[in-house]
Amino acid sequence: MNFIQLEYFKKTAECGNITMAAKKMFVSQPAVSKQLKLLEEELECKLFARRGNRLALTLEGELFLKHAKEIVSKVKNIKDEINFSRKKxxxxxxxxxxxxxxxxxxxxxxxxxxxxxxxxxxxxxxxxxxxxxxxxxxxxxxxxxxxxxxxxxxxxxxxxxxxFSSELVLVCSEKCALARMRKVSFEEIKKYPLITYTPDTGVYRVLVKALLENARIILQSRYSETMLVYIEKNLGVGIIPEYIARLKSLNGIVVRKLDTDIKIxxxxxxxxxxxxxxxxxxxxxxxxxxxxx
The missing domain is CATH 3.40.190.10 (Periplasmic binding protein-like II)
Structure with a gap:
């Protein structure tokens, strides 16, 4: 068993196809097939089983993949570790x-x-x-x-x-009635159209139970900049991490604390x-x- 066999096996497992694995490693398909055959002969078991046009790992293959990944990673990391010990x-x-x-x-x-x-x-x-x-x-x-x-x-x-952790804060137009409050409750926020992040974001997941289930959402965006444009025009209010409010220039927008401590x-x-x-x-x-x- 050698390092090349482990690399070929790992890449084939990832691709599910010997030809594709060979292309990604810039070697020939027969070279990969030969090394995989030698590996299976040494281990005395089948590492792959054909499933239509793809190769699927056997139970033995799943177990071997776990160890192969660790070994490949550690070997590739040796040079970096040596350089690190020499402050490079x-x-x-x-x-x-x-x-x-x-x-x-x-x-x-x-x-x-x-x-x-x-x-x-x-x-x-x-x-x-x-x-x-x-x-x-x-x-x-x-x-x-x-x-x-x-x-x-x-x-x-x-x-x-x-x-680090960051509390969530309300952002609203300086023209909004909420701007006159020191702290704002979710009950007050629900009275206004909400501008929020998309469901794939961490902030959305934090807010979904506390606020978003019954909210009137008029905009969802992955980008704080987009949200802030709509908020500045007083089209709705939003909740963003405090660090974003601190790092950005908020013209015409005020930041208010929530009466509930929620953090990301x-x-x-x-x-x-x-x-x-x-x-x-x-x-x-x-x-x-x-x-x-």
Whole structure:
């Protein structure tokens, strides 16, 4: 058994097709088939079973895949770890995040990371919550930074590390009657048209039971900027994280506290079966230093 066989097996399991796996690894299909055959002969079991046009993992294949992923990840991480011990960080770091984080929270961190560690190749994937879970599970991204713990419903062991929490606040036009109140209740908010985030966002999920079930929603958007345009025109009121209200210029809009303490929790999700690379650890340290408690 060798590392090449493990890589070929892992990629074939991901693709469900030897030809597609071979293309992605820039090798020939017979080369992949030969190594998989040798691997099955050594293990004395079948790792794949054909299901129509696809290859599905057998029970033995499922078990072997778990170990193969860990080994491939650790071997690929050896060079990065050695460089890290010599105070030199290199490698690739793929980060998943939502639209708000991509625009407001990560640009300064990414800029600092690239300047201080030029040998690290950083890439950002803007995605919805469900997409980020899939990207983590398929190893497209190394970590995700989001307002939601992705552990629920995941087959993998996903760990969530909170970086900071932010209370939710009301934002409304300075012309709105709610602007004259110091604190606002949900009962008062329900009297007004609501401008909110889309269902794939963490804020929406936090609010859905408390407010949204009986609310008159006139706009749903993934982007705070879009919401604020409508709010400024007094077409409705919205609830956003306090850090967004603090980081943005709000012309003609006032911020008011809710009479109920509701928070969202921003943090890092990663697969614990895969060790965090030195680059990922440094990125998390930079995030914590900038936004941590």
């Amino acid at each position: 960080v290199s490698g690739k770091l793929a980060i998943g995040c939502g639209a708000v984080s991509a625009k407001l929270l990560l640009p300064n961190i990414v800029d600092k990371m690239i300047k201080e560690y030029p040998d690290v190749e950083v890439s950002i994937f803007e995605a919805e919550t469900n997409e980020m879970r899939e990207l983590l599970e398929s190893d497209v991204i190394d970590i995700s930074f989001s307002a939601e713990d992705l552990r629920g419903g995941s087959e993998k062991k996903i760990e969530f590390k909170e970086i 929790h921003m943090g890092i999700n990663h697969d614990v079966s895969k060790p965090l690379s030195p680059a990922a650890r440094i990125f998390i340290e930079l995030l914590s230093a900038e936004y941590g408690k």
